[in-house]
Amino acid sequence: MSGFDFGSWEQAYGGEPPPWEIGGPQPEFRRLADEGEIRGEVLDIGCGTGENALLLASRGHLVVGVDGAASAIARAKAKAEERGIAATFLVHDALDLGGLRHRFTTAIDSGLFHVFDDARRKRYAESVGAALGSGGVLHLLAFSDAEPPGPGPRRVAEWEIRMTFREQFVLTRIREATFQLNVESGSARAWLATLTRL
Numbered sequence: 001m002s003g004f005d006f007g008s009w010e011q012a013y014g015g016e017p018p019p020w021e022i023g024g025p026q027p028e029f030r031r032l033a034d035e036g037e038i039r040g041e042v043l044d045i046g047c048g049t050g051e052n053a054l055l056l057a058s059r060g061h062l063v064v065g066v067d068g069a070a071s072a073i074a075r076a077k078a079k080a081e082e083r084g085i086a087a088t089f090l091v092h093d094a095l096d097l098g099g100l101r102h103r104f105t106t107a108i109d110s111g112l113f114h115v116f117d118d119a120r121r122k123r124y125a126e127s128v129g130a131a132l133g134s135g136g137v138l139h140l141l142a143f144s145d146a147e148p149p150g151p152g153p154r155r156v157a158e159w160e161i162r163m164t165f166r167e168q169f170v171l172t173r174i175r176e177a178t179f180q181l182n183v184e185s186g187s188a189r190a191w192l193a194t195l196t197r198l
């Protein structure tokens with residue numbers, strides 16, 4: 001761990017399900033899987049309690065999910081066991097993915113990037129770059145600037161995604177998407193960005 005304080009994340013998993021816990025995978029990732037866009041070995045970064053990772057593992061991918069919150073990882077492991085799905089879940093800092101010492105084909109980020117401040121965004125881009133081989137792909141789902149200001153994570157503009165990752169990635173596709181939430185409004189407007197590792 002690189003000195004990141006995961007206390008508030010642990011707290012988020014300690015009581016009522018947090019807004020992003022919808023009891024299943026984010027539909028955008030299910031759609032990507034259905035479209036054949038998920039390839040090879042998959043790293044789920046900031047996997048929470050593992051629903052997206054478990055979906056992709058059930059489709060036959062080797063999947064590693066990492067999260068800084070030990071309670072979320074414990075829950076993800078328990079779900080994998082209950083469902084008889086083989087997937088690996090690790091407590092690990094998303095800002096130190098090189099420390100995993102493995103190059104994945106695909107990485108997914110469901111609601112992690114949009115929590116970082118500017119300095120951490122850069123470190124994150126470098127970190128993801130160290131976990132993907134050349135030609136590897138990051139699929140990133142983040143609140144977009146089309147979502148009105150309000151509670152929740154930062155709203156992210158397309159250019160911010162492009163700029164943050166430009167040293168090691170090209171933005172190969174971006175589409176308007178939806179981030180499902182378990183709150184009254186039901187969902188937020190999001191980007192689904194596909195970034196390819198140079």
Ligand code: SAH
Pocket residue numbers: 004009010020021026045046047048049052066067068069072092093094095109110111112115
């Ligand atoms: N991907 C999950 C969780 C999204 S919430 C889902 O779609 O349900 C963001 C997650 O990122 C939380 O689980 C939080 O614990 C984790 N997180 C935040 N900062 C992190 C960091 N630096 N390293 C690893 N995980 C982090």
